[in-house]
Amino acid sequence: MSKKETKKEHFLYNFAKHKLAVAALVILVLEILAVIFLPVIMGLDPVTSDTSAFSAPPGGAHPLGTDDAGRDLLARLLTGGRVSMLIGLGATLVSVAVGLPLGLVAGYYRGKLETLIMRAADIFLSFPSLVLNLVIVAVFGSSVELLIVTIGVLHWPAVAKLIYGNVLSVRSREFVEAERAIGSSDAKILFRTVLPNSIAPLWVSLAFRISNAMLTESALSFLGAGVQPPQASWGNIIQAANNLNVLMNRWWQWIPAGLCLMLTIVCLNFVGEGIRDALDPKMKRL
Numbered sequence: 001m002s003k004k005e006t007k008k009e010h011f012l013y014n015f016a017k018h019k020l021a022v023a024a025l026v027i028l029v030l031e032i033l034a035v036i037f038l039p040v041i042m043g044l045d046p047v048t049s050d051t052s053a054f055s056a057p058p059g060g061a062h063p064l065g066t067d068d069a070g071r072d073l074l075a076r077l078l079t080g081g082r083v084s085m086l087i088g089l090g091a092t093l094v095s096v097a098v099g100l101p102l103g104l105v106a107g108y109y110r111g112k113l114e115t116l117i118m119r120a121a122d123i124f125l126s127f128p129s130l131v132l133n134l135v136i137v138a139v140f141g142s143s144v145e146l147l148i149v150t151i152g153v154l155h156w157p158a159v160a161k162l163i164y165g166n167v168l169s170v171r172s173r174e175f176v177e178a179e180r181a182i183g184s185s186d187a188k189i190l191f192r193t194v195l196p197n198s199i200a201p202l203w204v205s206l207a208f209r210i211s212n213a214m215l216t217e218s219a220l221s222f223l224g225a226g227v228q229p230p231q232a233s234w235g236n237i238i239q240a241a242n243n244l245n246v247l248m249n250r251w252w253q254w255i256p257a258g259l260c261l262m263l264t265i266v267c268l269n270f271v272g273e274g275i276r277d278a279l280d281p282k283m284k285r286l
Contacts, residue, residue, distance in 0.1 A: 021274020
């Protein structure tokens with residue numbers, strides 16, 4: 001058995017011991033399958049209004065009721081979950097695509113590149129990301145694609161700094177010096193030696209970053225600057241709670257989406273903790 005296979009089995013064994021993480025992963029998988037397949041299987045329409053059932057409570061043809069426009073809330077909950085998860089995952093991938101190479105280059109080459117990249121990261125971190133998101137949406141309009149790019153780009157500094165710190169500790173180790181001594185190119189050293197030994201903390205943080213991106217999207221949608229109706233997301237479904245009458249008397253219009261969002265965030269955080277403990281059991285909380 002190869003060393004790589006041994007590490008994989010060791011990781012899976014340690015992860016399986018984290019019961020909350022395993023349960024959370026199962027719930028997330030079920031959620032993903034539900035938001036992808038149930039709208040198709042059940043023939044749900046999240047956009048068309050039922051003119052005979054405005055703000056109808058749960059029951060009959062609408063198991064979760066309808067909103068003020070007569071749209072089926074079960075359909076909107078499922079399709080909205082698909083949009084919210086897509087934005088969370090997409091924005092995380094964008095932040096990694098931008099931050100990982102910048103952190104890698106800054107930590108390995110240091111000098112002027114390090115100063116330029118790290119100071120740029122500090123500048124990005126000095127501005128409230130939610131405010132910047134609101135400004136960008138106000139200028140360029142709102143769409144799922146724009147939200148993915150905007151949230152992702154504004155969160156690259158955290159990824160870059162995480163990779164940068166690990167590369168600094170790896171670049172001076174003996175095996176990297178040995179690669180330089182035998183004449184390996186910088187690209188080979190970076191991608192075959194430095195990166196594999198620096199990326200573990202990034203894997204640990206991915207679940208937390210996805211949940212953070214989902215919360216950002218939900219906050220923007222709740223404020224009316226995110227996903228725009230008639231397209232649904234958990235954030236703009238919860239926006240109905242802005243109305244005091246809805247908040248007090250029409251619980252079905254916002255509580256299911258709020259519970260789904262909360263459950264997803266909690267599960268993502270448990271999975272993140274499980275990955276952290278599996279990669280480094282010494283960090284496991286007592």
